[in-house]
Amino acid sequence: MQSKKMKLLKVYLSSTDRINHVLLYEIIAKKAKDFGLSGATASRAMLGYGPSSILRNTRYFELVEKYPVVMEMVDEADKITGFMEKELLPLLEAQPKGCLVYSLDVDVHLAKMGDTKKAPAEN
Numbered sequence: 743m744q745s746k747k748m749k750l751l752k753v754y755l756s757s758t759d760r761i762n763h764v765l766l767y768e769i770i771a772k773k774a775k776d777f778g779l780s781g782a783t784a785s786r787a788m789l790g791y792g793p794s795s796i797l798r799n800t801r802y803f804e805l806v807e808k809y810p811v812v813m814e815m816v817d818e819a820d821k822i823t824g825f826m827e828k829e830l831l832p833l834l835e836a837q838p839k840g841c842l843v844y845s846l847d848v849d850v851h852l853a854k855m856g857d858t859k860k861a862p863a864e865n
Contacts, residue, residue, distance in 0.1 A: 745849040745850060745851045746849070746850045746853075747819070747847065747848075747849060747850075748816055748817060748818055748819065748822075748847075748848055748849075748850045749816070749817065749818070749819040749822040749823070749845050749846070749847060749848065750814065750815070750816050750822075750845060750846045750847075750848045751813075751814070751815045751816075751822045751825070751826060751830075751843070751844075751845045752812060752813065752814055752842075752843070752844055752845070752846075753770065753812070753813040753830070753834075753841060753842070753843050754790075754792065754810060754811070754812055754813075754841060754842040754843075755767060755810075755811050755813070755839070755841045756808055756809070756810065756811065756839060757786065757807065757808055757809045757810070757811050758808045759837070759839045759841075761833075761837070766837070766839075767784040767811050767813055768784075769833070770782065770784075770813055770830065770833070771784060771813070773825075773829045773830070773833070774815055774825060774829075777821075777824070777825045777828075777829055778821065779815050779817045779821060779822070779825055780816065780817045780853070781815065781816070781817075782813060782814070782815045783813065783814050783815075784811055784812070784813045785811065785812050785813075785814070786809055786810075786811060787809060787810035787811065787812055789810075790809075790810035791810075792810075792840055792842065793840055816848065816850065816853075819847070822845060823845075826843070826845065830843065831843065
């Protein structure tokens with residue numbers, strides 16, 4: 743298979759960022775789905791810090807568990823750019839919390855759906 747030129751969109755934010763009591767990464771994932779992006783993934787980071795210079799990790803118990811979240815979305819360049827300009831940036835620019843958004847050109851070597859039929863039970 744020949745690789746396909748696509749764009750990777752990454753968003754760094756916090757697990758505690760919310761809009762009207764809804765987690766921000768859930769809002770972004772729903773907006774990505776509604777916009778028609780092929781997929782979105784939010785991953786919990788083990789360790790990180792941003793411009794605030796507060797190092798956050800999952801090692802120590804905190805009253806409110808706050809950790810970095812990284813969101814990734816891959817799709818055709820025009821879809822990623824449209825989503826970023828029409829949905830993501832206006833949403834994030836209106837928020838008081840810090841974040842980081844960037845995109846990269848990537849080569850996608852394989853993107854396939856799994857078999858939607860139920861696999862037979864193994865004995």
